[in-house]
Amino acid sequence: MPPLLSSLAARLAAGLRRALAYARASRRRTWLLAILALPMALVLYTLALIPFTPSISDITKAKTERPAQLISADGKVLSEYRWxxxxxxxxxxxxxxxxxxxxxxxxxxxxxxxxxxxxxxxxxxxxxxxxxxxxxxxxxxxxxxxxxxxxxxxxxxxxxxxxxxxxxxxxxxxxxxxxxxxxxxxxxxxxxxxxxxxxxxxxxxxxxxxxxxxxxxxxxxxxxxxxxxxxxxxxxxxxxxxxxxxxxxxxxxxxxxxxxxxxxQKRPLRLDFERQTEATGLAPHFAQQLRKTLIAWADANGYSLHADGLMVHTTIDSRLQAMANQAVAKQGRQLQGIADTAWAQRSAWNPQSDLVQDFVRDSSEYRTAVEQGATPDEALKTLLADTAFMRTLRQNKTRVQAGFMAMDPVTGKVLAWVGSRDFGQDPFDHVQQARRQPGSTFKPFVYGAAFEQGALPDDTLMDEAVEIPLGGGQVWRPTDGGPPSDAPMTLADGLALSKNTITAQLMHKVGPARVAELAQAMGVRESKLELVPSLALGTSPVTLREMVTAYSTIANAGRYVSPVLITRIEDRHGKVLQTFTPPAAEKVLPTGAAQTLRAAMRGVIDKGTGRAIRSRYGIQGDVAGKTGTTQDNTDGWFILMHPRVVAGAWVGFNDGRVTLRSDYWGQGAHSALPMVGDFVQQAFRSQVLDGKDRFIDEEDTSAMGNAMAGMRNWVMELFGRDAPGQPPAGGAYPSPLPPGTLPPVIREPDQPEAPAQRGPAPPAEQMVLPPPPLLPPMPPSVSIPPPGSVQVPGAETPP
The missing domain is CATH 1.10.3810.10 (Biosynthetic peptidoglycan transglycosylase-like)
Structure with a gap:
């Protein structure tokens, strides 16, 4: 190779070696920097995460976990809110x-x-x-x-x-x-x-x-x-x-x-297994209703419901709560025996019946079988042949349920709350969540509206077959358990004996709109009411809490008081964190009309459908009330009023297609009344409540009350007996009401009571029309802050 080329090649080789050496050194520096940067980044990232981990105070609370306690008005622990x-x-x-x-x-x-x-x-x-x-x-x-x-x-x-x-x-x-x-x-x-x-x-x-x-x-x-x-x-x-x-x-x-x-290691495994039931306390449904509200309060005020040892003082009286639990359990067992006997019969629980097959199709086992590839017919056939499944299905479907609530009508304090027969079996709350047809317990709103307009208890209407024209050729024909007497009957007797014919005529005069407006003002403030004539007979579903509250308005001489559940919340050391003052009472019905209605409802107890309160339970105090039974004896109701307690009970089944299959036991007078009667009897005997308390009539000094009295006197002087609450001469009724849907007629017990008739579609001349617009709920009244009022949307059939 020529010297020049050799020198050039040497220089190039040397340059290449220097470049390679530099590159290797650069890579080493890069890797070194990367290796050094990785832990630095990890450290920085770790430091950044510290604020997002539990604080020392959170750790302290977790270590010293003290669940909030729910305390009764008489100082007993009702429940604890544990994690x-x-x-x-x-x-x-x-x-x-x-x-x-x-x-x-x-x-x-x-x-x-x-x-x-x-x-x-x-x-x-x-x-x-x-x-x-x-x-x-x-x-x-x-x-x-x-x-x-x-x-x-x-x-x-x-x-x-x-x-x-x-x-x-x-x-x-x-x-x-x-x-x-x-x-x-x-x-x-x-x-x-x-x-x-x-x-x-x-x-x-x-x-x-x-x-x-x-x-x-x-x-x-x-x-x-x-x-x-x-x-x-x-x-x-x-x-x-x-x-x-x-x-x-x-x-x-x-x-x-x-x-x-x-x-x-050779020893066998030996177990003594038994599931542990969580302690539910005296009022588990009540505690459950308050849980969400209390959690919201605790969050808003910087506390933990499960760890800070809060003491929530409630209005529940532990003695009355225990009596209510006992009354519901006792009557529930008796009714369950009746239901078991009735539904064990082949004619009732027949696998070939459409109803039983519908129950099977509604089950989770049926849905699972279909999802796994079985045809609907195969799944149905297999489950109908499964003896164990069918037995369990019958037990679940035919389990009698009940709800019970008692409150002080003057203060609004809730004294007892039983949401079902057994919280462990059925945590669904039949006081606040379940909406069911109230039947004849709704009738007092019709009579209250009539008394407000000037009618008197001794005004009479004819107990005769009633045909109320609705316009467009439509006619409503409400009936009772037996034929009408074709004789005059006072409004007081019509209410005491729960006569549908009398109530329907009165509703026709007053109008559904006013009845619904009054019912909502008195306490039915969450459920929608249909503006139809048969609303008078309790065809719009409501909650037991609403009905007990509304009856408390009657007992309190027309003054509505929102139910009170909590009085105060304290910390673990007894320091008061917040006090809940009940809202002022609202005057929603003139005193005179409310007292007239209350007096008429005494007749229900003295001589009407609720007379077992005196004859069977020996309650001789100043009480009034109303029974209620719905179509096919699906729902049984009874609400009793006393000067210092209003107690109401509902009895039925979670599935409205199931009944007690008894025209006697299905009536509210025989299913729900014993729960209330037993409760009040125990409360009077133990002197937790004073059975000698009496309602005291007040003088209505309001301008509205005086105006109504003057109107009544003027009408009486001008028209004689053709006054409000009395049919015009010749027995003609007012002009037809606007067309509207007429849900099934509901009849009332102890006539003897005949179950309401839903049955097949009515003849052409009785065909119902599309429903009118629903009455919008009234604006909520002034209520105590969140813990004092729990409002949970309900459903007619629980999940």
Missing amino acids: ANREWVALNRVAPHVVNALIATEDHRFYEHWGMDWRRTASSVVHTLRGDPQGGSTITQQLARNLFPEEIGRSRTITRKLKEAITAIKIEMYYSKDEILETYLNTVPFLYNAFGIEMAARTYFDKSADKLNLLESATLIGMLKGTAYYNPVMNPERAQARRNTVLAQMVKRDKLDKAQFDTL
């Missing part, structure tokens, strides 16, 4: 075997680290990279997840692990090691609604946590790796194998002798 079904036990009340098994299996360096076990974490990362994921969390990290599942979560991300580590370090800073163990053992879940070691010991071995032996302790600790997978009830072989693994870990950590292990 879960657990009973907290101190560490010295837990068997030592439990602690030894826990530390040996889950975190054998527990007493050496400060929340993070770096050796275990590194080992976990290595195994995970090799495709063998292993947990590296310490007991403290697991506790962080248990205490703050929403803040930390359980996803497999670096963010979750960092938040878990930060929280674990905070816990170690604040808790001692023994406090960490105690809190962990009291918060870990064990399936079957059992939280904490105490409830787990009771659930699986029917003993307390301090009585657990070595094998039982190892079984429960073994479940922590996967409660469902190692469930000793459903997967006993897996649970036993996992138990032996725990025992082996105890041998490895010098907590168990090898010889003892060899003997114990």
Whole structure:
């Protein structure tokens, strides 16, 4: 090669070597910078996450969890708002075997680290990279997840692990090691609604946590790796194998002798399993209705309903609540026996009947079978042939339900609240949530509107076949259980005997709009009412709470008082945080009209459909009330008024297609009245309520009352007996009402009562028309702040 070319090649080679050396050095610097930057970034990211982890105050609250208590007016604890079904036990009340098994299996360096076990974490990362994921969390990290599942979560991300580590370090800073163990053992879940070691010991071995032996302790600790997978009830072989693994870990950590292990691992798994029912207290439905409102109040005021030890003082009287519970349970058992006998008959529960087959199609088992590929006919046939399924279906469908509520009509304080026969079986609240047709308990609103317009109790109407023209050739023909007497009947007797013919004529004179307006003003403020003539007979569904409130307006001489549930909230030290003052009473019915209505309703008890209150229960005080029964005896009602208590009950079934199949027991006078009668009888006998209290008539000094009295006198002087509440001469009725839907006629008991007739479509001349617009709900009255008024939308059939 020529010298020139050789020199040039040498220079190029040298330049290339220098370039390569520089590149290699640059890459080394880049990698070095990257390696140094990674931990810096991780540190910065970790610091940024600190504000998004639970604070020290949150950790303190979790450690000293004190659920809010619901306190009765007489100082008894009605309920507690717990996070879960657990009973907290101190560490010295837990068997030592439990602690030894826990530390040996889950975190054998527990007493050496400060929340993070770096050796275990590194080992976990290595195994995970090799495709063998292993947990590296310490007991403290697991506790962080248990205490703050929403803040930390359980996803497999670096963010979750960092938040878990930060929280674990905070816990170690604040808790001692023994406090960490105690809190962990009291918060870990064990399936079957059992939280904490105490409830787990009771659930699986029917003993307390301090009585657990070595094998039982190892079984429960073994479940922590996967409660469902190692469930000793459903997967006993897996649970036993996992138990032996725990025992082996105890041998490895010098907590168990090898010889003892060899003997114990051969022992079979022995359980004494029983689900633990959560304590519900005296008034569980009442407590449940208040829960959402109280949570909202606590959030708005910086408290935790589950941890801050709040004391919520309510209006419930524990003595009256206990009496109400007993009355509902007693009558419910009797009615259930009647229902069981009736529905056990082949003629009632016939698999070939359309009703029973509809029940099957409504079941979750039917839907599941169809979703899994069965044809509807195949699914129906299979389930109808399944004896166990059909027996359970019948029991569920024919379970008698009830609701009961009592309140003070003067103060509005709710004294007793029973939402169903058994909260555990049916948590659906039949006081506040269920909307059912009230039947004849709605009739007082018709008579109240008439008395407001000047009618008197001794005014008469003819008890005769009634045909009320609706226009367009449509006619409404309401009837009673028997033929009419074709004789004059006073309005007082029409109400006492619950005569549909009399009530229908009165409704025709007053008008549905005014009756609905009055009913809403008196307390039916959440349910929509149809503006049709048959509204008089209770065809628009309402809640028991609304009806008891409206009857309290009658008892309180026309003054509406919103139901009061809470009086005050205190902190754990007794400091009053907020007091709830009841709103002022609203005058919604003139005093004279209200007192006239109240007096007429005494007749229901003295000689009418509610006379069993005196004859059977011996209640001789000043009381008034009304029974109610709906079509086919689907719903039974009774509401009783006393100067200091209004008590009402509803009885029926969750499915409106099911009835007691008895024209006698299905009547409100025989189904619902005994609950109220028993309750009031006990309250009077125990002198919790004074049976000698009497209604005191007041003088109506209002301008409206005086104007109505003057109008009445003027009409009487001008027209004689052709006054409001009396048919015009010749028996002609006013001009037809505007067309409207006429829901089924509802008849009332003790005539004897005949069930209302829904049945087939009426003849052409009685065909109903499309419904008119619904009456919009009245604006809500002034009510106490959220905890004092719980408004939960209801439904005619519970989910």
